[in-house]
Amino acid sequence: MTNSRHSPNIFEDEEAARHWVHSSFDNQGTVVPSDVRDKLHLRGLVPSGIDSFENQEERAMEQLRLKKTDLEKYMFLAWLKNTNLQLFYRMLLDNLEEITPLIYTPTVGSACLQYSHILPFLAPPGQPDGLFISLKDLDNLDELFRNYIEALPEPELTPQITVITDGSRILGLGDLGVNGMGIPVGKLQLYVAAAGLDPRRTLPICLDFGTNTDRFLEDKLYLGLRQHRPDDEQFFAAVDKVMKALTRHFPNIFIQFEDFSSEHAFDLLSKYRDDYFCFNDDIQGTGAVILSGFINAVQQAPVDPREHRILFHGAGSAGVGVAKQLMDYFVIEHGYSEEEAKKKFWLSDSKGLITKDRGDRLAQHKVFFAREDNDGHQSKSLLETIDYVKPTALIGLCAQSGVFDEAVLKRMAELNERPIVFPLSNPLDNAECTFASAMKHTDNRVIFASGTAFPSYQVPGTDEIRVPGQGNNMYIFPGLGLGATLAKPKCITDTMIYAAAKSLAGSLNDDEKAHNLLYPRLTRIREVSVDVAEAICTQALKDGVAKDDVVRRLKTPEALREHARENMWEPTRKTEDIVHSNL
Ligand SMILES: NC(=O)C1=CN([C@@H]2O[C@H](COP(=O)(O)OP(=O)(O)OC[C@H]3O[C@@H](n4cnc5c(N)ncnc54)[C@H](OP(=O)(O)O)[C@@H]3O)[C@@H](O)[C@H]2O)C=CC1
Ligand SMILES: CC(=O)C(=O)O
Ligand SMILES: [Mg+2]
Numbered sequence: 001m002t003n004s005r006h007s008p009n010i011f012e013d014e015e016a017a018r019h020w021v022h023s024s025f026d027n028q029g030t031v032v033p034s035d036v037r038d039k040l041h042l043r044g045l046v047p048s049g050i051d052s053f054e055n056q057e058e059r060a061m062e063q064l065r066l067k068k069t070d071l072e073k074y075m076f077l078a079w080l081k082n083t084n085l086q087l088f089y090r091m092l093l094d095n096l097e098e099i100t101p102l103i104y105t106p107t108v109g110s111a112c113l114q115y116s117h118i119l120p121f122l123a124p125p126g127q128p129d130g131l132f133i134s135l136k137d138l139d140n141l142d143e144l145f146r147n148y149i150e151a152l153p154e155p156e157l158t159p160q161i162t163v164i165t166d167g168s169r170i171l172g173l174g175d176l177g178v179n180g181m182g183i184p185v186g187k188l189q190l191y192v193a194a195a196g197l198d199p200r201r202t203l204p205i206c207l208d209f210g211t212n213t214d215r216f217l218e219d220k221l222y223l224g225l226r227q228h229r230p231d232d233e234q235f236f237a238a239v240d241k242v243m244k245a246l247t248r249h250f251p252n253i254f255i256q257f258e259d260f261s262s263e264h265a266f267d268l269l270s271k272y273r274d275d276y277f278c279f280n281d282d283i284q285g286t287g288a289v290i291l292s293g294f295i296n297a298v299q300q301a302p303v304d305p306r307e308h309r310i311l312f313h314g315a316g317s318a319g320v321g322v323a324k325q326l327m328d329y330f331v332i333e334h335g336y337s338e339e340e341a342k343k344k345f346w347l348s349d350s351k352g353l354i355t356k357d358r359g360d361r362l363a364q365h366k367v368f369f370a371r372e373d374n375d376g377h378q379s380k381s382l383l384e385t386i387d388y389v390k391p392t393a394l395i396g397l398c399a400q401s402g403v404f405d406e407a408v409l410k411r412m413a414e415l416n417e418r419p420i421v422f423p424l425s426n427p428l429d430n431a432e433c434t435f436a437s438a439m440k441h442t443d444n445r446v447i448f449a450s451g452t453a454f455p456s457y458q459v460p461g462t463d464e465i466r467v468p469g470q471g472n473n474m475y476i477f478p479g480l481g482l483g484a485t486l487a488k489p490k491c492i493t494d495t496m497i498y499a500a501a502k503s504l505a506g507s508l509n510d511d512e513k514a515h516n517l518l519y520p521r522l523t524r525i526r527e528v529s530v531d532v533a534e535a536i537c538t539q540a541l542k543d544g545v546a547k548d549d550v551v552r553r554l555k556t557p558e559a560l561r562e563h564a565r566e567n568m569w570e571p572t573r574k575t576e577d578i579v580h581s582n583l
Contacts, residue, residue, distance in 0.1 A: 010579070011039050023153045024127070025085050025200060028578060031056050036579050053573055057091055064091075064099075070107040075118055077103055081189070082123035085199060086571040092193045093571070096522050100190070104474065105452045108186040109171050109427035115179035116216075116223040126151060130181055130204030134225050138238055141245035149249075152200070159203035160485050161254045162246065163187045163281075166207040166239075168229065168261040169316075172399025172430035175261070177211025178224025183259050187281070187477065195478030195529035196568025197485070203253070207242065209235065232264075239268065243276060254484050256281050256477060262316035266365045277484070279492045282317045285473035285480065287325030288501035290395070290422065290449075293471045293518040294326055295505040297447045300516055301418045303392055306334050308344060311391035313382055313432065314398030315347040315354055318424070320365050322395065323347060328498055345369050346389045349398070352380035353388070386411050393420035396432030400425070404433035409441035417445065424451040424471055435468040449518050469518035476500055478525070479532025482564055487537040489545035496539040503535035504528065526568065533564040 010020045017040050020026045030051040037043050051059075060080060067073045077099065081088040092099045101107060111118065123129050131148045133141070149155050167180025184204030191197040210227040211217060217226050230238065246253060255278035257268055269280040279285070298305045310326060312319045323345050330341035347354045347369045354362065355371045358378055362370055379385040382403060386394070394412055396404055404423055412419035419442055423432035435454035438446045444459050449469030457466045480500050484492060507520050507528045520528050537560045540546035554560050572578060 017041075019153075024081075024083050025153050026578075028056075028084055028086055028572070031575065032578055033575055053090065053575075056087055057094065060087060060091055061095065070102055071110050071114065071118070073102045074107045074111045075121055078122040078129075078185075082127055082129075089192060089199065089571040090573065092189070093526075096193065096525065100193075100474075100522060101453060103189050104186045105171060105472065106427035106429070108182050109173055109429075112170050112176050112179050112182040113173065115176070115182055116219065116221050119181075119223060129185055130206060132178065132181065132206050132208050133242055134208040135210065135227075135230065135238060136225065138241050141241060142249075145245060145249040148203075154200050157198070157200045159250050159253055160201040161188070161191060161197055161256070161481055162203040162205055162250075163191075163256045163258050164205040164207065164242075164246075165257075165259045166209050166264075167211065167224075167259070168209075168264070170259050171426040173427070175211050175213045175229075177213065177216050177222070178206055178208045179216065179222075180259060181206035187256065187258060187474075190474050191478050191481050192569065193478075194474065194525040195482040195533065196526065196570065197478070197481060198569040203250075205242075205246075207239070209238065235264065236267070236271075243272065247276065252488065253277070254481060255279075256285075256481070258282065260317075262320075262365060263363065265317040266320075274491055277489070277491065279480070279484075279497075280317070280321075281473050281477050283321030284325075284492070284497045285477045286318045286397075286424075287321040288476045288480075288497050289473045289504065289519075290322045290424065290471050291325045291329055291498075291501040292475070292504035293422070293449045293469055294393070294420075295329065295502070296508065296518045297393070297420045297449075300447050301392065301416075301420060303416075303418075306330070306336075308392045309389060310345050310393045310395065311385065311389050312345065312347045312395045312397060313400075313403065314396060314425070315349040315366050315369070316397065317365070319347060319395070319397040320369065322397065322424075323369055325497070325501065328494070332498065342369065343373070346371060346385070346391070348379075348382065348385050352378060353385045382408055383411060386415075390415055392416055393422070396421075396423040396425055398425060398432065399430045400432060401430050402433060404438070406437070406441050409433065409438055409446075413442035413445060418447050419445065420447045422449045422471055424449070426451040426472075428452040428454075435466075439466065447518070467515060467517060470522075471519065475504055475519055475525070475528065476532060479504075479529035480536055482529055482568070483533035483536025483540070486533065486548060486564060486567060487540040487546040487551045488548040489540040489543070490547060491545060493539070493543045493545060495543055496536050499535040499539035500532050503531045507531045530561050530564045530568075534560045537564075 008016045010016045021040055064073055067076055128151050163184035165180045165183055167176045170176040170180045170183055188202040188204050192199045208224045210225045210229045212229050216222045257280040272278050312323055327341045330336040354366050355374045379388050421438050425431055431450050436457055438448050439457050449471035451472050453470045454468045512520055534557050537551050554563050
């Protein structure tokens with residue numbers, strides 16, 4: 001994909017020249033060649049030396065590494081993105097393993113907690129980080145969207161993808177209100193880096209519907225609406241107004257629901273999934289990514305795949321979403337009926353094992369997996385539940401730091417030759433256990449993936465370095481979004497989500513398999529996203545929902561992969577591309 005803006009000619013049209021000079025996308029500062037500087041009257045406005053892209057990147061990396069804290073690094077990167085967007089993405093793509101944790105989990109968690117304190121220092125005035133939609137603005141939605149379009153560097157490049165949150169459950173950090181904006185911003189940066197979505201066409205949205213976290217309401221620097229959240233009736237009506245306005249302004253936009261509280265996440269998905277071009281990342285994206293890691297874990301565990309018993313600690317949108325997705329694995333791959341497959345799952349929450357006769361009123365999303373075969377048995381503590389269930393796999397999605405403690409891990413190791421332990425809660429401080437403790441307390445036998453990346457572990461007394469898996473939906477949503485924006489299906493079907501998971505599981509190369517990895521290395525994320533995008537397109541064609549004519553003509557996986565590759569945006573890497581070839 002080229003970066004070209006087709007008209008008008010920036011050397012002849014004064015307004016276009018001014019626009020180019022002030023654009024954080026076009027004007028890349030110290031690398032702009034001297035003939036372009038002269039034509040655009042930039043001589044003297046930058047030092048006379050002309051940088052190479054390599055030097056420009058080296059300087060920026062040097063500054064990044066000089067920052068003392070990860071939050072300072074986050075702020076530097078946000079400022080860089082908002083002032084020299086292409087340099088930011090060049091750096092990110094060239095240093096994915098170093099920078100991803102700084103723009104995404106874990107650092108984005110600290111940034112969200114501090115968002116109201118740092119926001120004014122992330123972008124120049126007038127350049128929006130995203131669109132803030134306050135409950136008070138529901139009658140002005142058209143104006144809000146128009147303002148956003150007019151503030152864009154290239155108003156004709158309308159958004160094709162949005163990540164939308166109401167900040168009510170940000171990672172495992174709780175209700176952060178308007179501070180949650182950091183999450184859509186971070187997710188969309190990964191869409192660009194990992195799958196080549198055009199950064200000019202991404203739209204982060206934060207629904208500023210108040211917060212129930214009093215410490216924010218009492219913080220005089222808090223920048224959101226200072227009131228408690230609305231009741232359900234008002235909430236659903238407000239979201240509905242936003243959905244209608246959003247799709248009125250951007251009819252083909254692909255919508256990712258993110259980090260809504262579980263009480264609302266399931267209902268929003270079922271309300272909109274058939275008629276809007278949308279999906280829920282925490283339910284479906286996480287479901288797909290963990291299914292993929294589970295498929296690869298099952299191959300490493302010396303257990304008949306049909307004998308697995310899976311215990312979830314945490315039964316919110318992520319826990320239930322992942323359990324449903326894993327259930328499909330037993331139905332599709334092993335021919336189980338849904339009822340039989342369901343019996344392989346036990347879910348526990350803050351009150352213990354979820355059973356039908358526990359004595360409390362279960363939230364709707366927990367009813368499906370509530371056990372009925374417990375003969376009155378209830379268990380409160382995790383250890384008790386493990387003794388009762390005897391799981392082969394323990395999956396943490398409860399955001400309780402360290403809850404997979406020494407006793408829990410040792411019990412999993414007693415029960416299993418290769419226990420599967422996935423502490424998936426984010427950010428790092430919320431993980432149910434660390435990789436080091438999982439290795440230590442299972443005699444290094446654990447099959448492991450966590451939501452936020454842990455460092456590698458050297459097995460004591462040996463040279464062996466073990467690399468932990470990162471089971472994070474970032475391996476799925478970028479490729480899913482790329483495939484969806486290409487195929488333009490009427491809706492995202494369950495079979496498309498399943499196909500994405502299978503494709504991710506199958507994307508390990510020989511080296512990754514030799515190292516017993518559960519997920520591909522992050523450095524290959526663009527290749528992997530091409531595979532996931534192809535799987536989405538192929539399945540959309542099979543399901544008869546793909547609307548895009550080009551995709552409908554491209555029938556083979558290789559042709560679809562090529563199409564995905566050709567449509568991936570790349571930051572400029574050649575000087576001649578700084579001024580577009582059509583001028
Ligand atoms: N790795 C990844 O890609 C992803 C990770 N996540 C992570 O998953 C976590 C949960 O997200 P989500 O499901 O939406 O959140 P919710 O807050 O909706 O769910 C949390 C669940 O954990 C349970 N819980 C809370 N405290 C305890 C406890 N002490 N013991 C046992 N269970 C407890 C809650 O119980 P109760 O229902 O009784 O309140 C609830 O069922 C977050 O940390 C999030 O970052 C989410 C999406 C993707
Ligand atoms: C990764 C993610 O989506 C979450 O933790 O909510
Ligand atoms: Mg999320």
